[in-house]
Amino acid sequence: MPRKVILGIFAAVLVAGVTFLAVNGSKTLATTDNGKITQADYVDELKQSSAGRQVFAQMVINKVLDKKYGKQVTDAEIEKSFNNMKSQYGEDKFKQYLSQNGMTTRQFKQNLRDKEVMQVAVKDNYKPSRDQLNQAYEDYVPDTKVSLITTDNEDDAQAAIDALNDGAEWDDVYHQYSKKNAAVSGTGQLPAFDSTNTTVEQEVRMAGFNQGEGAYSESPVKGSKGNYYVVRMDHMDEKPAQAKIESKLKDKLTNDFINDSKNQDEMKKIVGKLLSKADVKIKDSDLKGALAGYMKAAA
Template identity: 70%
Template sequence: MHRKIIWVVIALAFVSGLTYLAVSGSKTLVTTDNGKITQSEYYDEVKQSSAGRQVFAQMVINKVLDKKYGKEVTASSVNTQYNTLRAQYGDSKFKQYLSQSGMTEKQYKQSLRDKQVMQAAVKANYTISADKLKEAYENYVPDTKISLISAKSEDDAQAAIDALDSGESWDDVYKQYSQTNSAVSGTGQMAAFDSTNTNVDSEIRKAAFNQDNGVYSSAPVKGSNGTYYVVRTDSMADKPAQSKVEQKLKDKLTNDFINDTNNQDAMKKIIGKLLKKANVNVKDSDLKSALSGYYTAS
């Protein structure tokens, strides 16, 4: 996820630079005793770099996909994903994460929206077999509610578990050991999620789905973001019929397909077909090759 976010930051900077250049012409960016660098010189250098071409390609892809599939992504779905991710960090760590990534909350939400638009585009052009759906349903875990202590350290997480083991109430232990987290309830309870929800850390899901109701993790759970948790499984819904969750299963399979690096060629093929349908015409000769990998794949 960090790598994707870095690319979003580069893209935002690149777009801002192009817009400013269009308005300001070739203004001077820096002066030295040995000469100056103008905006046009900077732009020429960036667009000929590998990173610049990749960012340009992503800008074009986002533009094409957003026009066709952007209406399928709502502000509500973006906010839900944002809040679920934020809930696993705690307020201070999430701010630190955004700062380290060089992003504002608005930019981070935009990156989530771009990803959801990509998922909508792939889902519309990716065939999922009945066997894959059946297997996904067999492994499906229904909506589960948990309470989460986001500890400052592994030692604090263990101390919280020890306190619970000694008979202290969850509420008291949560107040003492969990970091401030405005994205969850006052006792750390998160919104219900099922096994198709990839916004919840895989280690948290694993702990939650393998415990009985009312049971908390016997050892600190280390999330992929480095935070240590105590996970309590509060309740789990009955497993619904496959037809009731089929759309969720398809979304999960699509997301898995996108995130699997072995499917890069297949992804490029899908995107290439969409670019051809959109009649993309690159005017700048230095950037014409930026999309060639998608056209040859399709």
């Protein structure tokens, strides 16, 4: 999972906790022989920490962006992203991931939504140059269909490759070696994807793009979710004209811009300008400087 998503999940958990504590401030969290600690005490302490101020800043940003761009992100889109991610992990591994991070399904989906709203906001305020678009088109790989044999370990994937090398039919090898993968249909085929796709694992995409039609991977492909794959390239469409996919290329460049840590200052500038337009006023003296980095970047 991308680093920005993981950080966003961490923030989402803290946001939920801080909101709850703020509403229920008088409740006692602990008692000691030297007095008690209330939720209000905890919130006051959290506000003094850099993590607490960062979470507060993210809460304000989410609030502002949601008003302007939230309607452009549908529940159906979030549900699709959620299901794609869950299918890549597998049901059991995904539940384990949520448990390890103290996440509920609702919190995870909210984090995905906040991320999508941020992408819409940046896209509206970030304009790729013509040179960037031309280069993106040159690098573009059109819709490609691949089939996967999905295994838990490298030995099983290698055994599947050995069987194919010995002349066995793909369908037979698939039924013998592949475990269940909710993302595929039939004997392992994924829906078509192109090089702008971010839901199919990068290792699978690269394996498909770099093989001729009908060819399969010569060695096991290790995925980012812990699975191993045998990847067969089934078909690649003709490359469309640039004008037909320009919007898709802009989306890809925007996503790359967001996920590149070298662009953090530019990101802050964009967000800072949106905060300024929203007339944000911080009432709590302890949190006055929480948005300073964004406002300074936008000045």
